Amino acid sequence: MSSTKNSEMSSSSLFKKRFVHLDLKGAPPKVSYLSEVFPLFHALGANGLLVEYEDMFPYEGQLQLLRAKHAYSPSEINEILHLAAQHGLEVVPLVQTFGHMEFVLKHQALAHLREVAVFPNTLNPHEAESLALVGTMVDQVLKLHPGSRWFHMGCDEVYYLGEGEASRQWLQQEHNTKAKLCLSHMKAVASYVRGRYPTTTPLVWDDMLRDIPEDQLSVSGVPQLVEPVLWDYRANLDVQAKALLMEKYRKCGFPQLWAASAFKGSTGVSQALTPIEHHLRNHLQWLQVAASTPADSLQGIVLTGWQRYDHLSVLCELLPVGIPSLAVCLQSLLYGGFAEDIKARVENFLGIPSLDVTNFTSEGAASFPGSDILALITQVSFHLRSSVDALLERDRYVTGWFSPYHRRRKLVHPVMLQHIQPQALSLLARWDTLVRELEAALQRVFYPDAVEEWLEENVQPSLRRLQDLLQDLHEATSPTDGAQGP
Structure with missing residues (x-):
């Protein structure tokens, strides 16, 4: 241009x-x-x-x-x-x-x-x-x-x-x-x-x-x-x-x-x-x-x-x-x-x-007022949903051994827990840290209702999917009275 x-x-x-x-x-x-x-x-x-x-x-x-x-x-x-x-x-x-x-x-x-x-x-x-x-x-x-x-x-x-x-x-x-x-x-x-x-x-x-x-x-x-x-x-x-x-x-x-x-x-x-x-x-x-x-x-x-x-x-x-x-x-x-x-x-x-100007990403950190918000929102927009999708929809252990069918019935092969749970916990921890940083940055600029709205619209749906997966894993591996089978 x-x-x-x-x-x-x-x-x-x-x-x-x-x-x-x-x-x-x-x-x-x-x-x-x-x-x-x-x-x-x-x-x-x-x-x-x-x-x-x-x-x-x-x-x-x-x-x-x-x-x-x-x-x-x-x-x-x-x-x-x-x-x-x-x-x-x-x-x-x-x-x-x-x-x-x-x-x-x-x-x-x-x-x-x-x-x-x-x-x-x-x-x-x-x-x-x-x-x-x-x-x-x-x-x-x-x-x-x-x-x-x-x-x-x-x-x-x-x-x-x-x-x-x-x-x-x-x-x-x-x-x-x-x-x-x-x-x-x-x-x-x-x-x-x-x-x-x-x-x-x-x-x-x-x-x-x-x-x-x-x-x-x-x-x-x-x-x-x-x-x-x-x-x-x-x-x-x-x-x-x-x-x-x-x-x-x-x-x-x-x-x-x-x-x-x-x-x-x-x-x-x-x-x-x-x-x-x-x-x-x-x-x-x-x-x-x-x-x-x-x-x-x-x-x-x-x-x-x-x-x-x-x-x-x-x-x-x-x-x-x-x-x-x-x-x-x-x-x-x-x-x-x-x-x-x-x-x-x-x-x-x-x-x-x-x-x-042609892409949504620019090299290096900026220093204008609110540039931290831009950097963190860019991270969320490009990587949050895609990283959760990758685990829930493309990871072979999740799709093969903890599918919606298994999750509804609280069924999981115990060995699969070792493949799925650490990954899900690590991903959730990583995003929790970034989101806390973003929340603090947003609170400096905006009132609480705007911060709540933005996070609820753009962050919570993906985090909730991870939390639900971990909850289902927890319930599937909790001891029950009778043995479960397919």
């Missing part, structure tokens, strides 16, 4: 603003860890943060029920903002106000505001109470973010919109469409933000706007209120199609546009390791988009780092795991490509002797 430009030139990034997205709806880092990574983000070329608080925000009053168990306190939010400012990172808060409302609408007390009664993801835009709820959330968040130049109101993936009872009746009236319904709610929320906070500009994800015809968008009033963030996380992003979409948005009257790429969290719902090459290609494509459109068409780019696909899905790559990818992507944006000298810069920033 080489750059078309000479990267020896000083940075002349096509993206003036480079904001790193912190998705806090899963495995939110402790503030102490953020204090370690913010200087690195800045050094790598970031100059802002898009902070998606979700249930980590310290909502108050009637909204207190939205708080996660380990939600940040108001003083911790202040500390995050102080740390960000210290390292030249402008903070833009993100609050979902339409789709992806699971963290709000999962609560029984607010379930009556769902668009479709059984699904907690989308807000019913017909209820006056819906707008009041969103307004309260916005007010509480912006109160702790005074002077924010932007406020991201989400609005992506508004699934099942138009399928609720109130919507169906509304759609039966002449000239009413799902697009109009979507735009009217966006307009209501954006008008609220603009009215209360005249110096704050609302941002929205652009996917709900893409297919709306130009004339409808133009007359909706939405282009005068919000700046769309065009997101595309694919490695083979269509540059020409993106340039045409930007042109359409500009014709509709949107004064400013943003791009959004991904440095992690977009390649698999339960992905544990980050495929750097995929994300590098995505950023190189975005550089082509920026180069093929009029100068300053894009305000900046948000490098998204998803931590869950939605509030109710599993964790994908943890933040420390995605940092090498973030470093590669930020430096590529800054210097217009990923030539050898940029690779050397990244290795230097991360303290990695040799970074391999």
Whole structure:
């Protein structure tokens, strides 16, 4: 992957603003860890943060029920903002106000505001109470973010919109469409933000706007209120199609546009390791988009780092795991490509002797904050399940003399115990040691519930299979009253 430009030139990034997205709806880092990574983000070329608080925000009053168990306190939010400012990172808060409302609408007390009664993801835009709820959330968040130049109101993936009872009746009236319904709610929320906070500009994800015809968008009033963030996380992003979409948005009257790429969290719902090459290609494509459109068409780019696909899905790559990818992507944006000298810069920033962007493994230990977590998760991802599989499914003594048939009947040839048990004990001891080390490393960065979830999803199933084998062996060799035979 080489750059078309000479990267020896000083940075002349096509993206003036480079904001790193912190998705806090899963495995939110402790503030102490953020204090370690913010200087690195800045050094790598970031100059802002898009902070998606979700249930980590310290909502108050009637909204207190939205708080996660380990939600940040108001003083911790202040500390995050102080740390960000210290390292030249402008903070833009993100609050979902339409789709992806699971963290709000999962609560029984607010379930009556769902668009479709059984699904907690989308807000019913017909209820006056819906707008009041969103307004309260916005007010509480912006109160702790005074002077924010932007406020991201989400609005992506508004699934099942138009399928609720109130919507169906509304759609039966002449000239009413799902697009109009979507735009009217966006307009209501954006008008609220603009009215209360005249110096704050609302941002929205652009996917709900893409297919709306130009004339409808133009007359909706939405282009005068919000700046769309065009997101595309694919490695083979269509540059020409993106340039045409930007042109359409500009014709509709949107004064400013943003791009959004991904440095992690977009390649698999339960992905544990980050495929750097995929994300590098995505950023190189975005550089082509920026180069093929009029100068300053894009305000900046948000490098998204998803931590869950939605509030109710599993964790994908943890933040420390995605940092090498973030470093590669930020430096590529800054210097217009990923030539050898940029690779050397990244290795230097991360303290990695040799970074391999095409593989999940890099030589030597790194020294960036959380690099121990990356090293241990790499071990688990590559070797834990495969080592247990090798013993349980391919070892001739286990498959030949302690098969599922034997295990159910607690039958084992005594001599086989000497072949199987030492191996199983040794494997279990080895993994127990590594997992304890990983647990300690995770606890330094994350809260207990995230540590428990990651280990339960990624480690416990394999360890349990080993423990079950040893338990069955123990029971099969324990003295019984009668002799057992096949």
